[in-house]
Amino acid sequence: MRQAIMTSPGVIEFKNTSAPKEIKPNEVLLKIEKIGVCGSDIHVYHGEHPATPYPVIQGHEYSATVEVVGKQVSKVKPGMKVTARPQLVCGVCGPCKRGQYNACQNLKVQGFQAPGVAQDYFIVPEDRVVVLPDSLTFEQGAMVEPAAVGAHSTSRVAEIKGKNVVVSGAGTIGNLVAQFAMARGAKKVLITDINNYKLQKAKECGIEATLNVSETPFEEGIKSIFGNEGFQVGLEAAGVQSSLDVLIANVEKGGDVVILGVYAKNPTVNMYYVGEHELNLSGSMMYRHEDYEVAVQMIAEGKIITEPLISKHFPFEEYANAYKYIEQKEGETMKVIIDL
Numbered sequence: 001m002r003q004a005i006m007t008s009p010g011v012i013e014f015k016n017t018s019a020p021k022e023i024k025p026n027e028v029l030l031k032i033e034k035i036g037v038c039g040s041d042i043h044v045y046h047g048e049h050p051a052t053p054y055p056v057i058q059g060h061e062y063s064a065t066v067e068v069v070g071k072q073v074s075k076v077k078p079g080m081k082v083t084a085r086p087q088l089v090c091g092v093c094g095p096c097k098r099g100q101y102n103a104c105q106n107l108k109v110q111g112f113q114a115p116g117v118a119q120d121y122f123i124v125p126e127d128r129v130v131v132l133p134d135s136l137t138f139e140q141g142a143m144v145e146p147a148a149v150g151a152h153s154t155s156r157v158a159e160i161k162g163k164n165v166v167v168s169g170a171g172t173i174g175n176l177v178a179q180f181a182m183a184r185g186a187k188k189v190l191i192t193d194i195n196n197y198k199l200q201k202a203k204e205c206g207i208e209a210t211l212n213v214s215e216t217p218f219e220e221g222i223k224s225i226f227g228n229e230g231f232q233v234g235l236e237a238a239g240v241q242s243s244l245d246v247l248i249a250n251v252e253k254g255g256d257v258v259i260l261g262v263y264a265k266n267p268t269v270n271m272y273y274v275g276e277h278e279l280n281l282s283g284s285m286m287y288r289h290e291d292y293e294v295a296v297q298m299i300a301e302g303k304i305i306t307e308p309l310i311s312k313h314f315p316f317e318e319y320a321n322a323y324k325y326i327e328q329k330e331g332e333t334m335k336v337i338i339d340l
Contacts, residue, residue: 004118004319007055009047012320019121025072028129030082030122034142035338036061037322039171040262044112045323048264052112059118059338060086060111063132063141073126081132083144084124085292086110086117102152102286109286118319120340130292133300140299142337143306147295148287150176150304153260154184155291156284157233161185164231166222168247169238169261170198170210172309172334177235177260178207183303186233190225192218193238197332204308218246235260241267253277260284309334316340 001019006012023029041058043049066080076082086109089096093105110116132141154160154177165186167178170193178191191202194214202210211221222231232255234247239261247257248270257279274281287295298304311333314322322336 001120002316003057003120004059004316005055005057006044009054010045010323012323014317014319020123023068023070023123024125025070026125026127027070027123028066028073028076028082028126029068030064030084030117030124031067032059032062032064032117032120032122032340033138034063034340035059035117036142036145037326037336037338038146039173041111042323042326043262049112056112057115057118058111059116060109061142061145062117063138063144064117064122066129067121070126075126076129076131081134081136081138081141082129083132083141083292083296084130085128085287085289086145087128087286088114099288102288118316118338128289130289130296132296135300136296139310139337140306143309143335144292144295144299145287146172146335147176147180147299147304147306148291149173149260149284150178150180151291151294151298152287153177153235153237153258153284154180156258156282157256160233162187163233164226164229165189165233165235166231166247166251167191167235167237168243169193169236169240170195170202171237173260174235174237175202175205175207175309175334176304177237178202179205179304180298181233181235182207183298188226188231190222190231192221192243195331198334201308201334205305213242213246219250222250232256234258237261239263241265245270248273248279248281251277251279254279256280256282258282258284311336313337313339 003015088108089101089104090106095103165181190209192211199210230252234257
């Protein structure tokens with residue numbers, strides 16, 4: 001069995017080891033098929049992820065085939081096409097007890113604080129497995145994880161249906177967040193960025209209203225899209241101070257601003273606007289099992305489009321070249337897939 005191990009920033013080594021032979025009664029042995037490279041993976045590659053020690057086996061966005069199931073497993077069978085959540089949770093802390101395990105006090109994520117799926121075979125407990133319909137490709141299956149981020153973040157707003165929405169950041173996550181806002185019945189959805197390639201990909205995914213804020217001021221752009229209606233929901237997926245500033249300053253009073261971007265430097269927040277405008281400012285952390293299930297359903301129904309987001313495929317043996325490609329083509333790349 002092959003394993004791709006990041007031994008230090010920028011260094012990936014391959015190791016051959018025996019495939020797992022025994023699994024627990026509640027576990028499932030997966031044969032990994034496709035792995036998506038995430039923006040957080042790139043932070044690890046550059047040594048810029050503070051919560052990831054080395055060596056680490058990366059990979060948390062993936063699709064797989066069920067190889068073997070334990071004696072107590074009842075929902076999945078060998079040969080099924082699946083994916084699975086990468087969260088390891090304690091189950092005993094306050095958030096876990098109230099069902100908010102995605103914000104577990106002792107959360108570990110496979111591919112960061114625990115070994116990930118950059119290997120031929122991988123073992124997971126059945127309760128984290130999500131079955132994929134036959135109609136989904138393995139490539140689409142590897143996109144379920146980032147799509148689930150869109151499912152969860154848009155559910156952080158009490159009612160998004162019928163509201164005007166602005167998504168800041170048109171990378172893979174921002175794109176999928178905007179698609180989910182549309183799928184959940186938002187009246188109009190505008191996605192913003194400073195990169196025309198990403199904004200074009202948004203259009204290819206059915207997000208018609210786009211705005212390059214480096215070419216047109218934010219305030220002018222939202223006026224042209226929403227007119228006097230303004231917008232009631234802002235989702236910040238860029239992790240940029242200026243994006244947070246304009247969302248808070250321009251969202252309708254009493255509106256919602258959801259933060260899911262990762263900031264390299266802690267931003268400042270205009271608390272005057274938050275307080276005086278009675279804004280609902282909330283965070284969004286990963287996803288829960290139901291978000292995975294909704295993501296699978298929406299992709300299967302064609303309501304969430306993933307194909308235009310796939311920029312390039314690399315074979316498993318060229319894992320390191322995938323990172324180098326992303327580094328070289330940063331402004332012209334959305335999602336890179338590793339093929340096993």
